[in-house]
Amino acid sequence: MTTNGVPAIEVADLHKSFGHVEVLKGIDLTVDTGQVVCVIGPSGSGKSTLLRCVNRLEEPTSGKILVEGIDILDPEVDLDRVRARIGMVFQQFNLFPHLTVLRNLTIAQQRVLGRDKDEAAEVARHNLDRVGVGEKIDAYPAHLSGGQQQRVAIARSLSMNPDMMLFDEPTSALDPELVGDVLDVMRDLAHSGMTMMVVTHEMGFAREVGDDLIFMDDGAVVESGNPRDVLGEPQHERTRAFLSKVL
Amino acid sequence: MRKTTKRRLGRGALYLIFIAAVLLLILLADWATLQENFFQIDVAREQLPEMITVAAKNTVLFTLIAFAGGLLLGILLALMKLSPIPPYRWVATGYIELFRGLPALLTIFGMAYALPIAFQVNIPGGAVGAGLLALIMVAGAYMAEVIRAGIQGVPKGQAEAARSLGMPAGRTMVSIILPQAFRIVIPPMTNEFVLLIKDTSLLFIAGSTLATREITTFARDSVVTSANATPLMMAAMLYLLITVPLTRVVAILERRMARSR
Numbered sequence: 066m067t068t069n070g071v072p073a074i075e076v077a078d079l080h081k082s083f084g085h086v087e088v089l090k091g092i093d094l095t096v097d098t099g100q101v102v103c104v105i106g107p108s109g110s111g112k113s114t115l116l117r118c119v120n121r122l123e124e125p126t127s128g129k130i131l132v133e134g135i136d137i138l139d140p141e142v143d144l145d146r147v148r149a150r151i152g153m154v155f156q157q158f159n160l161f162p163h164l165t166v167l168r169n170l171t172i173a174q175q176r177v178l179g180r181d182k183d184e185a186a187e188v189a190r191h192n193l194d195r196v197g198v199g200e201k202i203d204a205y206p207a208h209l210s211g212g213q214q215q216r217v218a219i220a221r222s223l224s225m226n227p228d229m230m231l232f233d234e235p236t237s238a239l240d241p242e243l244v245g246d247v248l249d250v251m252r253d254l255a256h257s258g259m260t261m262m263v264v265t266h267e268m269g270f271a272r273e274v275g276d277d278l279i280f281m282d283d284g285a286v287v288e289s290g291n292p293r294d295v296l297g298e299p300q301h302e303r304t305r306a307f308l309s310k311v312l
Numbered sequence: 313m314r315k316t317t318k319r320r321l322g323r324g325a326l327y328l329i330f331i332a333a334v335l336l337l338i339l340l341a342d343w344a345t346l347q348e349n350f351f352q353i354d355v356a357r358e359q360l361p362e363m364i365t366v367a368a369k370n371t372v373l374f375t376l377i378a379f380a381g382g383l384l385l386g387i388l389l390a391l392m393k394l395s396p397i398p399p400y401r402w403v404a405t406g407y408i409e410l411f412r413g414l415p416a417l418l419t420i421f422g423m424a425y426a427l428p429i430a431f432q433v434n435i436p437g438g439a440v441g442a443g444l445l446a447l448i449m450v451a452g453a454y455m456a457e458v459i460r461a462g463i464q465g466v467p468k469g470q471a472e473a474a475r476s477l478g479m480p481a482g483r484t485m486v487s488i489i490l491p492q493a494f495r496i497v498i499p500p501m502t503n504e505f506v507l508l509i510k511d512t513s514l515l516f517i518a519g520s521t522l523a524t525r526e527i528t529t530f531a532r533d534s535v536v537t538s539a540n541a542t543p544l545m546m547a548a549m550l551y552l553l554i555t556v557p558l559t560r561v562v563a564i565l566e567r568r569m570a571r572s573r
Binding site (some may be wrong): 120122145148149152153155157159161162172177218222225 | 467469470472473474475476477478479480483487488491492495
């Protein structure tokens with residue numbers, strides 16, 4: 066938790082290829098502790114791949130990724146321990162369908178953090194209340210709406226007491242009327258000081274909550290900076306072209 | 313004539329033909345001979361209680377042993393086939409191709425006779441033990457493919473979510489992937505189980521003692537001693553008494569699991 070001076074996430078000259086296709090062409094970025102960084106860009110720009118490299122769900126081809134100063138590409142690194150400190154929220158929620166909401170939230174607490182059953186349940190209850198789905202604790206994921214599932218997924222990550230959270234298009238699979246509930250939870254999280262890296266199409270959220278905005282296209286960072294500046298007065302033609310389509 | 317009337321008459325004619333055929337069969341059949349040869353109460357009485365206490369018990373017991381062993385072997389082979397390390401995949405693929413390609417009868421015979429003679433090994437449990445081991449080997453090959461398909465049927469996001477929470481690969485497989493894979497494979501595994509019930513009848517080739525006879529061997533012996541086919545009919549009914557309720561129970565189980573999904 067104490068990361069005095071060390072950025073939460075530091076990415077340097079990151080390259081990633083799938084076969085002959087290079088999807089990340091040298092990415093540099095820094096996310097400081099407590100910062101909310103939003104990543105936008107057209108589909109296929111590599112923004113999800115970038116996010117997935119940060120907890121090594123994707124194996125980078127070359128480059129450097131430091132999480133709280135730890136080189137996560139070092140073969141010696143205990144990846145499971147690093148991952149336990151990085152919450153990840155997916156577009157498709159990825160709740161465990163064979164487990165109740167409570168068990169979804171406690172299984173990793175018990176198996177990874179070694180918490181006992183009661184303590185894990187207590188943490189789970191607290192986080193479910195925090196995201197507003199406390200009454201669904203005994204339900205199975207299939208019986209929840211998409212918005213509820215995504216909030217449970219956020220609570221599942223929070224139950225690990227992560228130092229930072231990654232969001233991979235968390236509202237893209239939701240019905241429009243359910244997007245607001247999830248964004249509210251994310252906004253509260255940001256205001257509580259959580260370090261967040263968010264791949265999103267929600268420009269309103271990026272403008273209002275983001276400390277930093279990164280626009281990616283074709284595997285590279287085209288422009289970045291204060292969200293109001295990037296969204297208000299984009300400097301690059303590609304950024305302007307993209308924003309004119311989505312805004 | 314109106315179209316609906318015509319259709320109704322057509323259906324009526326089909327029913328009539330069916331009833332006529334059934335009546336004809338009943339009239340033509342030699343009921344006395346049929347009963348004499350296939351349903352003789354005296355012969356049936358002689359089969360009891362051993363046909364149930366020994367033969368049916370053995371069939372169920374052998375099936376359970378072969379299924380449990382085959383399941384463990386199948387999981388192991390499926391995991392090997394999905395391994396990132398090529399030699400494991402090669403071994404698993406070779407094994408599966410071999411034992412799916414050979415007749416089970418040949419494998420049982422080989423394990424019961426060829427192997428003990430060639431290598432002077434004694435398989436625990438004697439002939440039945442060797443036969444069961446062969447059944448496990450064959451069942452494992454079939455189940456491996458079913459389980460592999462089940463594991464691959466679990467969405468990739470499930471493993472990603474578990475790994476993101478810091479769960480190691482093995483724990484992810486045991487707690488997250490396999491439980492979901494097993495739900496997917498319940499219908500094909502039921503099939504495997506029913507096939508195994510019937511395959512236990514192949515164990516006769518390994519040779520059996522009075523105490524290790526299963527339903528088919530028992531019935532065959534009785535047909536010879538009584539010179540009557542009644543034991544065969546009883547054997548058929550016993551198999552159906554085992555398999556039909558089993559598939560019903562699995563169907564109920566499946567419906568209950570679907571509710572939690």
